[in-house]
Amino acid sequence: MTDAVRDAGSFRDPGGHVYEHEGRILRTVMPPAAGSYRALRESGLLADLAARGLLLEARDIDPASVKLPGSAPAYLLEHPRLPFISYPYEWGFAARRAAALRHLELHLAALDKGFTLSDASAYNIQFQGPEPVFIDHLSLRPYRPGEIWTGHRQFCMQFLNPLLLEAKLGISPLAWLRGQIDGIDTADLARLLRWKHRFSWTILAHVFLQARFQSGALGGARKSDAKLKQAQLPLPALRNMLVSLRDFISGLTRGGGQTVWSDYAGNTSYADAEAARKRAFVGSMVAAVKPGRLIDLGCNTGDYSALALAHGAGTVIGFDFDLGALDLAFARAQRERLSFLPLWLDAANPSPDQGWGQSERKGFASRARVDGLLALALLHHLVIGRNVPMDDAVAWLIDRAPQGVIEFVPKSDPMVQRLLALREDIFPDYDEAAFRAAVLRRARIQQEESLSPGGRLLIWYEREGGMR
Numbered sequence: 001m002t003d004a005v006r007d008a009g010s011f012r013d014p015g016g017h018v019y020e021h022e023g024r025i026l027r028t029v030m031p032p033a034a035g036s037y038r039a040l041r042e043s044g045l046l047a048d049l050a051a052r053g054l055l056l057e058a059r060d061i062d063p064a065s066v067k068l069p070g071s072a073p074a075y076l077l078e079h080p081r082l083p084f085i086s087y088p089y090e091w092g093f094a095a096r097r098a099a100a101l102r103h104l105e106l107h108l109a110a111l112d113k114g115f116t117l118s119d120a121s122a123y124n125i126q127f128q129g130p131e132p133v134f135i136d137h138l139s140l141r142p143y144r145p146g147e148i149w150t151g152h153r154q155f156c157m158q159f160l161n162p163l164l165l166e167a168k169l170g171i172s173p174l175a176w177l178r179g180q181i182d183g184i185d186t187a188d189l190a191r192l193l194r195w196k197h198r199f200s201w202t203i204l205a206h207v208f209l210q211a212r213f214q215s216g217a218l219g220g221a222r223k224s225d226a227k228l229k230q231a232q233l234p235l236p237a238l239r240n241m242l243v244s245l246r247d248f249i250s251g252l253t254r255g256g257g258q259t260v261w262s263d264y265a266g267n268t269s270y271a272d273a274e275a276a277r278k279r280a281f282v283g284s285m286v287a288a289v290k291p292g293r294l295i296d297l298g299c300n301t302g303d304y305s306a307l308a309l310a311h312g313a314g315t316v317i318g319f320d321f322d323l324g325a326l327d328l329a330f331a332r333a334q335r336e337r338l339s340f341l342p343l344w345l346d347a348a349n350p351s352p353d354q355g356w357g358q359s360e361r362k363g364f365a366s367r368a369r370v371d372g373l374l375a376l377a378l379l380h381h382l383v384i385g386r387n388v389p390m391d392d393a394v395a396w397l398i399d400r401a402p403q404g405v406i407e408f409v410p411k412s413d414p415m416v417q418r419l420l421a422l423r424e425d426i427f428p429d430y431d432e433a434a435f436r437a438a439v440l441r442r443a444r445i446q447q448e449e450s451l452s453p454g455g456r457l458l459i460w461y462e463r464e465g466g467m468r
Helices: 031-043 045-052 093-112 152-171 176-179 188-194 195-199 203-212 223-228 235-250 272-289 303-312 323-335 379-385 390-398 414-420 432-440
Strands: 018-021 026-027 059-061 075-077 115-117 125-128 130-133 139-144 295-297 313-321 340-343 372-375 401-410 445-452 457-463
Touching: 018 115, 018 272, 026 031, 026 223, 031 045, 031 115, 031 139, 045 093, 045 457, 093 115, 093 125, 093 130, 093 152, 093 235, 093 323, 093 340, 115 152, 125 445, 152 176, 152 235, 195 203, 195 457, 223 401, 272 303, 272 372, 272 390, 272 401, 295 303, 303 313, 303 340, 303 372, 313 323, 379 390, 379 401, 390 401, 390 432, 401 432, 432 445, 432 457
Parallel strands: 295 313, 295 372, 313 340, 372 401
Antiparallel strands: 018 026, 026 075, 059 075, 115 139, 125 130, 401 457, 445 457
């Protein structure tokens, strides 16, 4: 029997940890948390939340059936494996809003049965397609009458403040969240917001007044700490606070106007016949490979992600740099009920391993190893837009999946000319021959399709050696 391996990001809660064992995802419930877990299970809340899609499913298994390090747990749970683990610094505005609303919905449902949440970490939300789901069963515990919302500050830093930064100021929070994984401090946001924002009761209460309280301006830090320990919040007031936040957040929209590539799907350089051949080529690859998990790099609004699902892909994780396109893709995934999660990515600067021990949050490279790849109209953005050498860019793409489709767009294409419009052409080796050579150094070319003479080229590659 092999040992289970603890997830590097699961160390903060003494009540239990997440482990991986032979492809299975397990969660321990240690003796200090056993009483709360029994109460949750016996109340029927866990089963109800899972049935409603609010909480990730879990089943009790025999703790002796798995070799675990350390002392024996009181209970051992098994969860279904999620297709992809994403982080708040990869969520577009629509995904973040959906995650915040799901967190509040679950908290309200828990209060109805006498339970509450011990924290409000955004990392406790993951996605199944575009649907957010809460994953940390041990964050649920019995509610103590009159207790304050202990997760309020964390909810603001990781959910509310990033949403406000984008909705009210048109500034994306993603770089900030990646640099500060605990979230955006309320005092920092208060300094950025304008006087007019104080006319919103929600912003006044949860940002400006909270910032004053945190700074000790209401009587000194020690006195504030003492008041906080003695504070009482009646249950109706707590419920009203959560409902008010839910109503406010549901009405937020992304600020900043239309983005550069959000209209790309309807404004490309393809003729109708070329577009039809491209769709047929991509569809044939997906139908032949039937990837369980496929990554669509440069997914835009999700046209080819939806096509891949229709041709047999199990689930698609899309990535794009354009925030407007991501929100359109997320809305489409929800509307059409697609197993498709659009996330933000700067492909020239993917997220690294970070957090405690540089392993608490895994980088893009280790998470994004999948069964199939689409990289359509992306390569020129890396090579010409970001000065990444052709050979390096192709190597990085092929390393994502054993089979996939990569599109080469020549310099003569209007989209490449758009990138070159305001800069010198320092890319003499950006041509079809160099692209083919870069692919063949790492993979076989299964099929190819020239969309027009001297125009765009599609290559279906199969990597030597399969998965790595």
